[in-house]
Amino acid sequence: MRYNWNWAILVTEPYLMWMLSGLLWTILVSLAGWVLALLLGSIVGVARTVRQPVVRAIAAAYVEVFRNIPLLVQLFLWYFVLPELLPPAAGTWLKRDLPYAEFWTAVVSLGTYTACRIAEQLRAGIEAIAGGQARAGLATGLTTAQVYRYILLPVAYRIIVPALTSEFLNIFKNSSLALTIGLLELTSRSRQISEYTYQPIEMFTAATLLYCLIALIVAAGMRIVEKRSALPGMITVEAR
Amino acid sequence: MGGFDLAYLTAALPLLWEGMQVTLLLTLFGVVGGLALGAMLAVLRLSRARLLATAAAGYVTFFRSIPILLGIFWFYFLVPIWLGHSIDGFYAALVGFVLFEAAYFCEIIRAGIQSVRRGQILAGLASGLSYRQTMRAIVLPQALRNMLPVLLTQSINLFKGTSLVYIVGVRDFLTAADVIGARDNRIVEMYGIAALVYFVICFAASLLARRLQRRYAI
Numbered sequence: 001m002r003y004n005w006n007w008a009i010l011v012t013e014p015y016l017m018w019m020l021s022g023l024l025w026t027i028l029v030s031l032a033g034w035v036l037a038l039l040l041g042s043i044v045g046v047a048r049t050v051r052q053p054v055v056r057a058i059a060a061a062y063v064e065v066f067r068n069i070p071l072l073v074q075l076f077l078w079y080f081v082l083p084e085l086l087p088p089a090a091g092t093w094l095k096r097d098l099p100y101a102e103f104w105t106a107v108v109s110l111g112t113y114t115a116c117r118i119a120e121q122l123r124a125g126i127e128a129i130a131g132g133q134a135r136a137g138l139a140t141g142l143t144t145a146q147v148y149r150y151i152l153l154p155v156a157y158r159i160i161v162p163a164l165t166s167e168f169l170n171i172f173k174n175s176s177l178a179l180t181i182g183l184l185e186l187t188s189r190s191r192q193i194s195e196y197t198y199q200p201i202e203m204f205t206a207a208t209l210l211y212c213l214i215a216l217i218v219a220a221g222m223r224i225v226e227k228r229s230a231l232p233g234m235i236t237v238e239a240r
Numbered sequence: 241m242g243g244f245d246l247a248y249l250t251a252a253l254p255l256l257w258e259g260m261q262v263t264l265l266l267t268l269f270g271v272v273g274g275l276a277l278g279a280m281l282a283v284l285r286l287s288r289a290r291l292l293a294t295a296a297a298g299y300v301t302f303f304r305s306i307p308i309l310l311g312i313f314w315f316y317f318l319v320p321i322w323l324g325h326s327i328d329g330f331y332a333a334l335v336g337f338v339l340f341e342a343a344y345f346c347e348i349i350r351a352g353i354q355s356v357r358r359g360q361i362l363a364g365l366a367s368g369l370s371y372r373q374t375m376r377a378i379v380l381p382q383a384l385r386n387m388l389p390v391l392l393t394q395s396i397n398l399f400k401g402t403s404l405v406y407i408v409g410v411r412d413f414l415t416a417a418d419v420i421g422a423r424d425n426r427i428v429e430m431y432g433i434a435a436l437v438y439f440v441i442c443f444a445a446s447l448l449a450r451r452l453q454r455r456y457a458i
Contacts, residue, residue: 003321068442069435070400073414076431084428169305176307180407187310191317200317208306208314215305 009199010206019203022189023210029106029185030172036111037171041118046148048123059119066116072177075109079181106178114171121163125156158229165222172214186210249433252420256433259416266334266402266412271395273338278345285350296346303343309404312336316408329408337398344394352387353379355458382458389453396445400438413437 047059179188190207194200364374421430
């Protein structure tokens, strides 16, 4: 094995800035996707537990569709197929005029995919709460919305915090798929620089360590959230 | 975008099927290799030797922290330096899948074994069974029943995940669809078909996993 080691490549311009900007895009796309996933996942998760069969069926269909198609295929559907199916004006806007199209596509794709997983966790969390609590709430005159707002959701979210931790970690890892649509995130940048410089070991080591660092920070942050939100005497549930 | 016709799809079928065979092969090897390595890791994680248990836990944490795509790149770009010639993306991806899946399978197996209550092991030992007999007759049969649906779900995840080989140019199902779509200017139809086929297979398999769980879970 002949290899010209050159660790200094990591702090050489412009590669250092490229890696940092890659890291920034990874974080941005993951966080934005996470916000969308939490919002959408909460709506779908609640919809899976309400009494109206039509609403439940739509929410279940959402979960099955997004869970059973590979994320990479979903990303391609959003990026390549959606603009073709829209009215021409909207399609052209998506393809040509939308600034940061790769970023927004990745956010929507990661968000809608992760939402189906969060929805399943939240449903499991809501179902883990004894039915008597919801009935007691209704009996005391709360509306259904109030029962969710004040009784079910506060407890359900706290039950699923550990499960959310691994989803939060997953979205950072999954964001690497966005390199296929041209988003210059961390994995993409490390590959690009190693192709330019023939220093793949240094670049991939740096990327690996940065992902580990993200994972450590996510784990530490979520541990604080877990501690603060833990329900005394409650077991936690994790949906698959 | 031309109209969709059945004759066109029929013409594309052989190439798609070739791709699907690669996808299935990657999934099969990945599951078998991942299970073997994962089972070893699980044994280490549950062993009393503190050092081995910590090392196995470290392996799991490490591989769960980084994107599998980065792992595939490691092998794809590194092995050529090591061997002096490039390797097929298939093998780079396969090594990546086995190493990464092992971490997930390890956790599933460990959780399955730990789902059997400790009192049962103690009861087995107290009734005169040896440790091996207790494991074989009491713990593992129950652990397997608990693990089975989760293992299937994880295998479905790998089946979906093998689509990542697209990035290193392996002709799997997704790549085949992509190549045909690009060649004939039918990207919309081919991606649509790819999504549909993945959905049907994964949905059917996940229904099976749910049935297994209802039937076998303790």
